Amino acid sequence: MDWLTAENLIAVVTALLGVLVSAGAVWYERRVPHQRRIGYRVQLDTAIGDGAANRAVAGASGAGAAVRRGYFNASPDLADATLVLLRIENDGALALTREHYTDGDDHGLTVEFDGRRVKAVVVTAPEHPRLLSHFPADWQGPAEGSTTILLPKVPLNRGAHYKLLVLLTGGPIGGPVSVDGNIAEGHVHVNHSTTPDDKAPVFSRAARTVTIILTACVVALAAIIVRERTPPPIGCARGTLTVTGSTAFAPAVREAAEKYQRDCEGSTVIVDAHGSTAGIRALAEAGARSPGGGSPAVVALSDGRKPGGYPELRESMVAVSLFTLVLNDGIPVDDLTRDQIRRLYRGEIADWGEIVPGLDRPVLLVSRDAGSGTRQVFQRRVLGRNEPANSSQDCVTRDDPEAKVVRCELDSTEQVLSAVARLPGAIGYVELRASEGRKGLHRVAVDGRRPVVDEIGTSGYPYREIEYAYTWGRPSADSLTTSFLTYLGRGGGQDVVLAHGHLPCATPKGLRICGDG
Structure with a gap:
C-alpha cells in the first residue's frame, strides 16, 4: 500500500x-427552520446639558433624513436629561408583516426605560423612509413622564430598520433599555454594534x-x-545523451533538453551542434567505436536527409523548418525573385544597383560552410545548384581576382547574422526564428512569398526542409535516446518545437507535409 x-x-x-x-x-x-427575528440595540446613550436637546435631535436625525412625526417639547428642566438612540431592525432570515406581531391590536413592540421617563421621542428611518408610513397619522408617542413606548406593528423586510431618538429624564446614562414583543415563529432579542451606523454582518x-x-x-x-513532487512524464529514462548536428534546429532542441532534464530525474542531455554534416560524421564515428556494435547515446539532427554512405544510420522525421534570406538594412529590397537570387549567387549581379537603380553598392555573399544543412537546403530548394567557390576570408576583400563576386563562408548561424548586419551590401541565409529581433538586417521574401509557419504547404514558399533525427541502428526501447526522441517529436517537447517556429511532423498538418517530403 x-x-x-x-x-x-x-x-x-x-x-x-x-x-x-x-x-x-x-x-x-x-x-433547521428559518426564524423571524427583531433585533434592537442602543447606539447612543448620553447626557445632555440644559438647552442642548434640540441640537442633539437635529444632529441625530441628519440633514435630509426621513423624520415622520413625534414631539420634542422644550422644557426648562433638563438638568438630568439623557438622550438615547435606539435601533430596531429585522436581522432574521424572513420578512415580518403586521400579522406576525401577536401582542394585541394596538401595538407590536414595547420599549421600556427602567428608571427613566420619556420626555420626547422622534422616529427616523434614513435608509427606509417608506417604513414611517406605518406609524399612524395620530401617533404622538407616549405620554410625557411614561417609562415605556408602544410601537405600532411596522412591517420589516430583511435588513430593514428604523430608529427612535428619545429624550429621557430622571435617571443616569446607561440605564437598562429593553424591547419586548411576541413574534409568530420568532422572537425579539438584543444585538450589539460598536458604532451607530454599523450594518448587520453579511455572513451569519x-x-x-x-x-x-x-x-x-x-x-x-x-x-x-x-x-508533492510532480510525477515525471511516462517514459523517462536515466543516463547521458549527446545531441549534435543542425545549428538551425539547435535552439529548439536545447530548450526541449532543459525541460526534459527538469521533468526526468537522472537524465543529462547535451546539445553540441556543429552543422548537419558534421553531426552525421560524429554519429558514425561514435557508432563505429561502440562496443559490440550497439547504438551509442548520440543523436544527429540534419536539415534534410543525410548524405549517402552511412547505411547503419536510421532516420526519423521530427519537424518542418523554415529558413529565410536576410539582407543588410542599407539595401532597400524586401523581395527577390528566385531568378534574381540565382543570378546573385552565380556572380551575374555583382552590384545592387542592377536591382535598385541609382544604388552603388557591391554585393557581398555571406554563406555557411560546406557541412551546413542550412546551406544544403538553400542550394537544393532555392538555387537548384551548388554555390560558387569561396572568394573571401573576411567577407569584404576579394581574395580571388577572377571571382565575379565577394563570397565568404562562416561556421554558424550567429556568425552569418552578425556579418550581414555589420556589412553594407551583405546578403545571407539563416533559420527563420534566429533572425527575429535582429538590428541592422531584414528578411527577404522569395517570389513574393514569405516564411510563415501557418502557411507551410500552402503558400509555395520554397526555402523549407524536414528536420531528421538519426541514430546508429535502432536504440533500445527503454533507452534515453528513444525516450528523448519521443518527447521531442510527440511529447511535451512538441510545444517547444512549435514555439521556435518549426512545424512538428507528428501534428495532423505536419504528417501530410512530412509524408510528401
Missing part, C-alpha cells in the same frame, strides 16, 4: 472534513464558521499538493 503515507492520510482526512462540513451546512439550511456566525473550516481544508490540501 504505497499510497498509505502520512501526507496522503492528512489529505484524505482534510477532504472528508470539508465534505462533512459542507453536508452539515446543507442539512442545517434544510432542517454559522456561515463564517463553515467558511473558515473550508478555507483551512483548502489551504491544507494546497500545501500538500505543493510539497
Whole structure:
C-alpha cells in the first residue's frame, strides 16, 4: 500500500472534513427552520446639558433624513436629561408583516426605560423612509413622564430598520433599555454594534464558521499538493545523451533538453551542434567505436536527409523548418525573385544597383560552410545548384581576382547574422526564428512569398526542409535516446518545437507535409 503515507492520510482526512462540513451546512439550511427575528440595540446613550436637546435631535436625525412625526417639547428642566438612540431592525432570515406581531391590536413592540421617563421621542428611518408610513397619522408617542413606548406593528423586510431618538429624564446614562414583543415563529432579542451606523454582518456566525473550516481544508490540501513532487512524464529514462548536428534546429532542441532534464530525474542531455554534416560524421564515428556494435547515446539532427554512405544510420522525421534570406538594412529590397537570387549567387549581379537603380553598392555573399544543412537546403530548394567557390576570408576583400563576386563562408548561424548586419551590401541565409529581433538586417521574401509557419504547404514558399533525427541502428526501447526522441517529436517537447517556429511532423498538418517530403 504505497499510497498509505502520512501526507496522503492528512489529505484524505482534510477532504472528508470539508465534505462533512459542507453536508452539515446543507442539512442545517434544510432542517433547521428559518426564524423571524427583531433585533434592537442602543447606539447612543448620553447626557445632555440644559438647552442642548434640540441640537442633539437635529444632529441625530441628519440633514435630509426621513423624520415622520413625534414631539420634542422644550422644557426648562433638563438638568438630568439623557438622550438615547435606539435601533430596531429585522436581522432574521424572513420578512415580518403586521400579522406576525401577536401582542394585541394596538401595538407590536414595547420599549421600556427602567428608571427613566420619556420626555420626547422622534422616529427616523434614513435608509427606509417608506417604513414611517406605518406609524399612524395620530401617533404622538407616549405620554410625557411614561417609562415605556408602544410601537405600532411596522412591517420589516430583511435588513430593514428604523430608529427612535428619545429624550429621557430622571435617571443616569446607561440605564437598562429593553424591547419586548411576541413574534409568530420568532422572537425579539438584543444585538450589539460598536458604532451607530454599523450594518448587520453579511455572513451569519454559522456561515463564517463553515467558511473558515473550508478555507483551512483548502489551504491544507494546497500545501500538500505543493510539497508533492510532480510525477515525471511516462517514459523517462536515466543516463547521458549527446545531441549534435543542425545549428538551425539547435535552439529548439536545447530548450526541449532543459525541460526534459527538469521533468526526468537522472537524465543529462547535451546539445553540441556543429552543422548537419558534421553531426552525421560524429554519429558514425561514435557508432563505429561502440562496443559490440550497439547504438551509442548520440543523436544527429540534419536539415534534410543525410548524405549517402552511412547505411547503419536510421532516420526519423521530427519537424518542418523554415529558413529565410536576410539582407543588410542599407539595401532597400524586401523581395527577390528566385531568378534574381540565382543570378546573385552565380556572380551575374555583382552590384545592387542592377536591382535598385541609382544604388552603388557591391554585393557581398555571406554563406555557411560546406557541412551546413542550412546551406544544403538553400542550394537544393532555392538555387537548384551548388554555390560558387569561396572568394573571401573576411567577407569584404576579394581574395580571388577572377571571382565575379565577394563570397565568404562562416561556421554558424550567429556568425552569418552578425556579418550581414555589420556589412553594407551583405546578403545571407539563416533559420527563420534566429533572425527575429535582429538590428541592422531584414528578411527577404522569395517570389513574393514569405516564411510563415501557418502557411507551410500552402503558400509555395520554397526555402523549407524536414528536420531528421538519426541514430546508429535502432536504440533500445527503454533507452534515453528513444525516450528523448519521443518527447521531442510527440511529447511535451512538441510545444517547444512549435514555439521556435518549426512545424512538428507528428501534428495532423505536419504528417501530410512530412509524408510528401
